[in-house]
Amino acid sequence: MPTALLGQLYPEHLATLCRHAATALERGGYDHLLIPAGNAHYQFLDDMPYPFQVNPHFKHWLPITKAPGSWLVITPGKRPQLIYLQPHDYWHVVPEAPAGYWVSHVDITIIRDAADATRHLPADPARCAIIGEPPSALGSHVPNNPEAVVNYLHYQRAWKTDYELAMMRVASKLGVRAHRAAEAAFRAGESEYGIHMAYLAAAHETENELPYGNIIGLNEHGAVLHYMSLDRNPPAQSHSFLIDAGASFHGYACDITRTYAAAHAGEFQALIDAVDEAQRGFCSKVRKGLNYPDLHVHAHHVLGGILRDQGFIRMSPESAVESGVTNTFFPHGLGHYIGLQVHDIGGFQQSDTGGTIPRPPGHPYLRLTRTIDANQVMTIEPGIYFIDMLLAELKSRDVAADVNWEKVDHFRQYGGVRIEDDVVCTGGDPENLTRDAFAAL
Numbered sequence: 546m547p548t549a550l551l552g553q554l555y556p557e558h559l560a561t562l563c564r565h566a567a568t569a570l571e572r573g574g575y576d577h578l579l580i581p582a583g584n585a586h587y588q589f590l591d592d593m594p595y596p597f598q599v600n601p602h603f604k605h606w607l608p609i610t611k612a613p614g615s616w617l618v619i620t621p622g623k624r625p626q627l628i629y630l631q632p633h634d635y636w637h638v639v640p641e642a643p644a645g646y647w648v649s650h651v652d653i654t655i656i657r658d659a660a661d662a663t664r665h666l667p668a669d670p671a672r673c674a675i676i677g678e679p680p681s682a683l684g685s686h687v688p689n690n691p692e693a694v695v696n697y698l699h700y701q702r703a704w705k706t707d708y709e710l711a712m713m714r715v716a717s718k719l720g721v722r723a724h725r726a727a728e729a730a731f732r733a734g735e736s737e738y739g740i741h742m743a744y745l746a747a748a749h750e751t752e753n754e755l756p757y758g759n760i761i762g763l764n765e766h767g768a769v770l771h772y773m774s775l776d777r778n779p780p781a782q783s784h785s786f787l788i789d790a791g792a793s794f795h796g797y798a799c800d801i802t803r804t805y806a807a808a809h810a811g812e813f814q815a816l817i818d819a820v821d822e823a824q825r826g827f828c829s830k831v832r833k834g835l836n837y838p839d840l841h842v843h844a845h846h847v848l849g850g851i852l853r854d855q856g857f858i859r860m861s862p863e864s865a866v867e868s869g870v871t872n873t874f875f876p877h878g879l880g881h882y883i884g885l886q887v888h889d890i891g892g893f894q895q896s897d898t899g900g901t902i903p904r905p906p907g908h909p910y911l912r913l914t915r916t917i918d919a920n921q922v923m924t925i926e927p928g929i930y931f932i933d934m935l936l937a938e939l940k941s942r943d944v945a946a947d948v949n950w951e952k953v954d955h956f957r958q959y960g961g962v963r964i965e966d967d968v969v970c971t972g973g974d975p976e977n978l979t980r981d982a983f984a985a986l
Contacts, residue, residue: 550711552646558708559625559650562606565701567621572898573693575674577667578619581681581688582612584659596753601885602676602698604796607647608712612640614659616683618666626652628662659683692899699890700897703882704920710969712797713884713922714978716756717967719792720799721982723748727761728805731786736779737761740788748792756798756887760789767804767960768932770877784810785959791887798887800924801979802965813959819851820929824964827879827925831968831975835917838905841879844927845871851929857956860947869907870947873939876932878911880924883967888912921970922978930961 566578582603585594599610614630631639643653654665663684667673670685677688726747730740741761762772764780767787789802806814827844849862849871865871882889892913893901902914966979
């Protein structure tokens with residue numbers, strides 16, 4: 546990503562955040578917005594910290610992800626102030642001095658001790674909306690996360706600025722490059738651990754820099770939705786490979802899933818192809834005004850049709866959905882917002898004042914219930930799985946007679962199929978960040 550382009554896009558991004566902050570503060574009755582970057586958390590009975598994760602509100606304003614102990618002060622009518630901790634420390638790497646396209650838009654104060662930040666924060670904490678986790682407290686400046694302020698900011702997070710979309714395009718390119726390396730490792734007969742290491746090397750990111758832990762499952766492990774055990778030894782024969790893995794760029798995430806069949810597993814490839822075609826269709830429907838839960842339910846009907854056409858069930862898609870049979874094979878939601886967080890905040894929020902939009906009955910794991918709008922980014926990730934626990938439950942039900950158990954049991958060796966893209970709603974045809982990145986590569 547050319548720095549010049551980010552420099553062109555950042556001022557409008559910053560102006561947008563300033564407008565949102567001013568409105569949020571007015572609603573909450575506060576004068577200042579304080580955002581601590583956060584501090585390291587230490588493991589129980591140890592002096593070893595967990596990997597640092599920056600406050601997402603902090604990295605929303607600045608492309609800084611490794612500055613524990615730093616603070617942002619936002620006061621309407623004034624330039625944002627960054628209180629940046631660069632400690633005198635020979636035990637750890639000291640954060641680099643602020644530099645780049647964004648520094649000319651922010652007033653920066655360097656401190657050497659975390660406690661020194663109090664000298665630069667507004668004197669009256671009662672006039673401050675402080676958004677962060679409790680361990681971020683500094684003296685009397687304790688995170689209060691006022692509901693009116695947080696609700697407004699979280700609701701607005703759904704709409705991405707051009708600057709944010711540029712960041713996410715880069716994250717997608719990094720993720721796709723690593724996915725290609727992972728597929729090559731699978732084709733070469735590597736273990737789950739070996740595939741994971743190939744992914745990290747291609748992404749040029751450590752495990753702690755990825756937006757989430759890699760899901761890398763060979764064979765039946767693809768049936769575990771969040772499988773992360775990473776067997777060190779390859780199976781005697783690899784039939785299938787499911788990888789759900791992302792990458793980060795300046796704090797923005799991509800979330801990509803692909804499923805592959807071994808050369809000898811043509812029957813499983815046919816199922817992958819059917820789900821891939823359906824997934825492309827769902828992505829094409831990411832348009833302004835569409836209710837996301839409706840898209841989720843539509844996906845169940847389409848996947849029900851695949852289950853029937855591929856010979857797994859002997860019932861209509863409508864019956865499969867109405868009876869809950871599709872929930873056995875597709876037990877999670879179709880997708881979620883993505884951006885600063887993999888499961889970006891605000892997916893259930895009714896309005897900028899709060900409230901919750903409930904999930905459709907019978908679909909408890911859907912993570913997005915809002916209506917789609919332009920400049921929102923969401924994942925589309927349908928799947929068909931052969932999960933022992935869920936299949937055992939289905940076998941005990943009256944509809945079990947409408948299931949081709951011989952074929953279902955045969956497909957347990959493959960685990961399952963999931964295909965996931967990150968999609969931007971535009972004024973016209975959706976922009977598929979994932980497919981575009983694969984095509985460019």
